Amino acid sequence: MSEIRVLVVDDEPLVRSGLRAIVDSEPDLSIVGEADDGAAAVSAVRRLRPDVVLMDVRMPRVDGIAATRLLAELDGGGPAVLVVTTFENDDYVYDALRAGARGFLLKRSTADDFVRAIRTVHRSDSLLFPGAVRNLVGSHGTVGTAGLGYARLTEREEEVLRLVARGMSNAEIAGELFLGVETVKTHVRNVLAKLGVRDRVQAVIAAYESGFIPLS
Amino acid sequence: MPNPFTRAVFLLLGSALALSFMLLDVTLVALLDQAGSRLAWTVAAATAIVLVPPVLLGLIPAVRQVEAVAAETLLGVDFPEGTPGPAKDWAQLRRSATWFLLHVLAGAVVAAVVVLLSTLTVSLVLAPFTRDAGDQVMSVGWLRVRGGWADAWMPPAGLLVLAVMLALPPWLGALMARLAPTLLGPSYAERLRRLEDQTARQVERNRIAREIHDSVGHALSLVTLQAAAARRVLQRDPEFAAGALDAIESASRAATGDLDHMLGLLRDSGEPSTETGAETRAPTPDLAALPALLSATRSAGLDVDALVDADLSGIPLLVSRETYRIVQEGLTNALRYAGTASARLQISRPPGELAVELTNPIGRERGRGRGGRGLSGIEERAAALGGQMTCTMDEQTWRLSVVLPLPATGELSG
Numbered sequence: 068m069s070e071i072r073v074l075v076v077d078d079e080p081l082v083r084s085g086l087r088a089i090v091d092s093e094p095d096l097s098i099v100g101e102a103d104d105g106a107a108a109v110s111a112v113r114r115l116r117p118d119v120v121l122m123d124v125r126m127p128r129v130d131g132i133a134a135t136r137l138l139a140e141l142d143g144g145g146p147a148v149l150v151v152t153t154f155e156n157d158d159y160v161y162d163a164l165r166a167g168a169r170g171f172l173l174k175r176s177t178a179d180d181f182v183r184a185i186r187t188v189h190r191s192d193s194l195l196f197p198g199a200v201r202n203l204v205g206s207h208g209t210v211g212t213a214g215l216g217y218a219r220l221t222e223r224e225e226e227v228l229r230l231v232a233r234g235m236s237n238a239e240i241a242g243e244l245f246l247g248v249e250t251v252k253t254h255v256r257n258v259l260a261k262l263g264v265r266d267r268v269q270a271v272i273a274a275y276e277s278g279f280i281p282l283s
Numbered sequence: 284m285p286n287p288f289t290r291a292v293f294l295l296l297g298s299a300l301a302l303s304f305m306l307l308d309v310t311l312v313a314l315l316d317q318a319g320s321r322l323a324w325t326v327a328a329a330t331a332i333v334l335v336p337p338v339l340l341g342l343i344p345a346v347r348q349v350e351a352v353a354a355e356t357l358l359g360v361d362f363p364e365g366t367p368g369p370a371k372d373w374a375q376l377r378r379s380a381t382w383f384l385l386h387v388l389a390g391a392v393v394a395a396v397v398v399l400l401s402t403l404t405v406s407l408v409l410a411p412f413t414r415d416a417g418d419q420v421m422s423v424g425w426l427r428v429r430g431g432w433a434d435a436w437m438p439p440a441g442l443l444v445l446a447v448m449l450a451l452p453p454w455l456g457a458l459m460a461r462l463a464p465t466l467l468g469p470s471y472a473e474r475l476r477r478l479e480d481q482t483a484r485q486v487e488r489n490r491i492a493r494e495i496h497d498s499v500g501h502a503l504s505l506v507t508l509q510a511a512a513a514r515r516v517l518q519r520d521p522e523f524a525a526g527a528l529d530a531i532e533s534a535s536r537a538a539t540g541d542l543d544h545m546l547g548l549l550r551d552s553g554e555p556s557t558e559t560g561a562e563t564r565a566p567t568p569d570l571a572a573l574p575a576l577l578s579a580t581r582s583a584g585l586d587v588d589a590l591v592d593a594d595l596s597g598i599p600l601l602v603s604r605e606t607y608r609i610v611q612e613g614l615t616n617a618l619r620y621a622g623t624a625s626a627r628l629q630i631s632r633p634p635g636e637l638a639v640e641l642t643n644p645i646g647r648e649r650g651r652g653r654g655g656r657g658l659s660g661i662e663e664r665a666a667a668l669g670g671q672m673t674c675t676m677d678e679q680t681w682r683l684s685v686v687l688p689l690p691a692t693g694e695l696s697g
Contacts, residue, residue, distance in 0.1 A: 153501050
């Protein structure tokens with residue numbers, strides 16, 4: 068497996084240098100660039116084509132949410148955005164997830180957490196911190212009762228979506244449902260297509276917000 | 284929990300007050316009568332005599348608090364905003380005086396009713412058995428004993444009167460209990476003002492909490508991240524690790540200063556005097572504000588000769604602030620007690636310490652300068668920081684000297 072290329076975006080040089088030291092200490096990860104605000108991040112992504120962007124939320128000029136949204140609109144889907152935030156109950160974290168971030172991480176996380184999170188969002192076959200996503204929907208989202216009827220998911224697809232929301236990877240879902248991994252991948256792809264979302268995080272948010280999966 | 288018995292006690296207190304006032308009234312009215320004044324005058328004077336003392340007594344501010352405590356403990360009244368204190372303005376005085384008058388009045392009514400009705404009860408119950416036909420009961424013209432079964436209604440009527448008598452105090456007590464919040468508690472305007480104060484305080488606290496959250500939380504995250512990174516690369520990149528330690532040190536120091544400042548704001552805003560909001564929001568002065576302090580002292584009439592032969596910038600914020608206070612109190616002392624017009628301030632930094640020395644020539648009023656609030660305040664501040672204050676006096680000079688230890692890091696950065 069080739070090296071995962073990471074871009075660090077934060078207005079605080081000390082955060083950038085800390086993240087750089089942590090990421091560069093892993094043989095399969097490398098920092099390919101830094102940016103100190105959202106606008107610089109977008110141009111750096113165009114230029115450097117990183118796989119993962121570690122994105123601060125509160126920044127001067129263009130903030131992390133706007134930048135995440137811009138990156139999601141790039142051709143080819145753009146890189147996986149991992150939001151790095153100071154506070155867990157930050158209102159902006161949810162906005163960032165809705166804008167297309169793959170996951171979020173607290174700045175006070177351990178070095179191992181950072182490394183693991185980068186690999187997880189890069190693989191993009193499972194949800195980072197499924198519990199946290201659920202809590203965020205509960206405290207910041209608007210939860211309805213309409214369900215996902217409009218998407219016309221098959222029973223199997225609904226089952227797969229529930230397991231995705233629990234943070235399971237494709238291989239784990241395959242084991243749980245006695246299916247092949249390729250079959251699971253197809254189901255996930257169909258779910259994303261039917262819901263009109265670009266990744267698992269968005270699908271799970273839609274599942275919670277529609278009331279398809281109850282929060283309690 | 285309303286308790287009829289304690290409520291009766293409350294009314295009996297009113298009765299006792301009423302009786303003492305009545306004693307006064309009776310004496311004065313008797314005196315007027317003897318003086319042979321005309322009836323109209325006597326009535327007017329008696330009315331004044333009956334009303335004025337209780338009203339005057341009721342207008343004592345502390346009565347509000349006394350009555351409120353009595354209402355709470357005896358009547359079982361609940362004041363949701365806490366026991367009302369002494370009356371602070373005319374509106375409160377008026378209402379608590381009204382309440383006091385009602386208390387006395389209710390006491391008088393209870394006393395009169397108990398005396399009258401208990402006698403009536405006994406008379407009615409006993410009359411058929413003890414009186415002869417044709418006798419009056421309690422000197423009431425129409426109430427006569429007729430003899431035989433014709434008087435059979437009297438004992439039950441007596442018991443009915445007893446029941447009325449017994450029912451009155453609880454009923455009056457309940458009535459008073461219902462009136463208490465209106466007459467003794469805070470008025471609507473007061474409650475509104477208190478609520479507004481509370482809200483303002485809450486908003487301010489939330490603002491400070493948010494500030495702490497943002498600044499200190501940010502700094503701690505930074506420290507955590509840098510420490511995690513440094514540990515990760517300690518062997519491979521010692522240079523980065525050293526830089527990280529440096530960053531951790533200064534971020535922590537700045538955050539500690541912020542925290543100190545903001546907790547100070549929280550303490551200040553917790554105090555009741557929130558009207559000086561502009562003042563409490565201003566940061567606590569530290570040694571950076573020394574020039575302003577010196578010029579203020581000079582314009583107050585003390586010629587201060589200041590010698591600062593040290594870099595004061597690297598001193599921890601807390602020490603800097605306390606030193607500022609110490610200098611301030613020392614100068615105030617010199618100004619107040621020394622009776623001289625000059626003083627000499629010297630601030631220096633021997634290794635690991637911060638030394639403040641304040642000297643002034645002893646003026647005419649020597650001997651008065653010892654002790655006093657200023658000095659004990661300085662001593663407390665110095666002791667709190669692990670330092671020492673010494674105070675000496677010779678023929679010509681009064682010398683105050685304070686030495687505060689500085690943390691080792693302060694030396695490095697200073």
